[in-house]
Amino acid sequence: MTRKALGIDFGGTSVKIGLVDESGRILEETSFATADAAVQAKWLGRVESIAADWTAKGHSLAGIGVGVPGFTDFSRGFIYNLTNVPGWSSVPLAGIMRKRFGRPVYVDNDVNAMALGEYIHGAGKGLNHVFFATLGTGVGGALVVNGKIYRGAYSMAGEIGHVPILMNGRKTPEGRGGLETYVGNRQIVKCALSALRRGRKSAITDLAKGDLEQITPKVIASAAAKGDKLAVEIMDKTADCLATAFASVTYLLQPEAIIVGGGVAGSGAVLFEPLRRHLAERLHKYFAERIKIIPAVLGAKAGIIGSAMLAFQN
């Protein structure tokens, strides 16, 4: 009989919960708004009642995995803090949940959980050695080697978003010229806005129905797919910035593949064509021939599936 685990994808907007079997199939699935249950006691109550509903249907739980949007110490199942959810600093969540549910509980950074999901049941199937990057407001990353997340000495390895691509670039609390200061969602949109405000004509304006507030990286990617010159330029620049950090990843870690997930990653060739091209320019031929750049396939389910996998593999 295949085992089942609870996978919890704790996001800033919603908490997605699934009952997942070892083959990665989601048997049950629900969610609640983070804002409705951000207080710990309420959050635990919601999770408990959902789990109770599912066990009442005859499902048994082998364990629970939780992916959270912030700094964690996986070995202790400890949350240092969550970037966008107040009230979750210094929480020994795995310990608390273990007591309450009487099951093994594992708590990890959400990007690590997604990476594990894609590695085991998504775009990484059949590969041993994979780097996962997710594009959004920030840029997250994780390395999976021989089925295990590579955590580094302090449980926070894989932080590709802060990898410098320009040593004399913008200063931030994380350093200087870090990748996500160029390709975070806001930066991509800003790039379009400043060009449009300088008077550039572009299909982006039409796609946003004339309302510049409506411009998102997806809108820009759609315009690029239609051949819009400005949008193609922005996607090309974004891809080249990513390629620079991916060159660092490739030279240092030499994975078989880099799996790219998150918002813009859904845009297909308008991102992946220039990304592969620029990366090849930025690598020695020997490395360029070996590295694969592949889109993530699990989409929004990666977090639930990957979180559940944390429970199975530990």
Place this chain on the structure above:
Amino acid sequence: MTRKALGIDFGGTSVKIGLVDESGRILEETSFATADAAVQAKWLGRVESIAADWTAKGHSLAGIGVGVPGFTDFSRGFIYNLTNVPGWSSVPLAGIMRKRFGRPVYVDNDVNAMALGEYIHGAGKGLNHVFFATLGTGVGGALVVNGKIYRGAYSMAGEIGHVPILMNGRKTPEGRGGLETYVGNRQIVKCALSALRRGRKSAITDLAKGDLEQITPKVIASAAAKGDKLAVEIMDKTADCLATAFASVTYLLQPEAIIVGGGVAGSGAVLFEPLRRHLAERLHKYFAERIKIIPAVLGAKAGIIGSAMLAFQN
């Protein structure tokens, strides 16, 4: 009884051989000029006669480790090619030596071997998770985690020399703006030469006895140690370039320490003070507080000791 292994540090200039015990002590040591025995048959003959001398003294060999200056596949003990030694392309060296010596033989990249030496018996003692960088004509690197070299998917991980620090930097066959195009020995010297030729006054000229051909990174470091302004500037710039790549290493790999070896690394505070300072500027406080930058301690012995360790640990 402590086991002994042959550690061979196969360099472009000389081949250094030692008989090393498990505690890292070198019991016997010799070397021959690479140019005298670059042909494989001759090289093997020299190694064999040295090993025979030592076994005749009553030493027994548990195994042999070889560190070579070029591309290898560790798992097969295979040399793809050696950058500065012709006639060593596509050589299954471990297999050839295993037959000839009747002992286990391991062949690795020289930087990996040095890293292992420093990790087990040098600056890395007591640490679990270390990145090693060596400065010279090029810049090499290797990661050691829980006592094992992290090799990546194709046995060539840790290539810090090609990590981009400036996305719009110099183009080379390895990409664009790679670290070693800024801090390789030749680039450091070039930097001094161009300033001197522009008329900058500096103690570097005196230390080189007025002969610009005599300027080396060590001469520049000596001038910096005396407080020479130009030399201090060059060391500071070198340190900042290194710090940029070290920030990438820290964010992606999160080692406990980065051990810095090779020529300039012997210069002490004139390199390490600005290196630590710039790295702290280039990292989030959380990471900056945790990463240690430490000088290598085994010097020219790292290769012999580390190569022997390859034999013990495999």
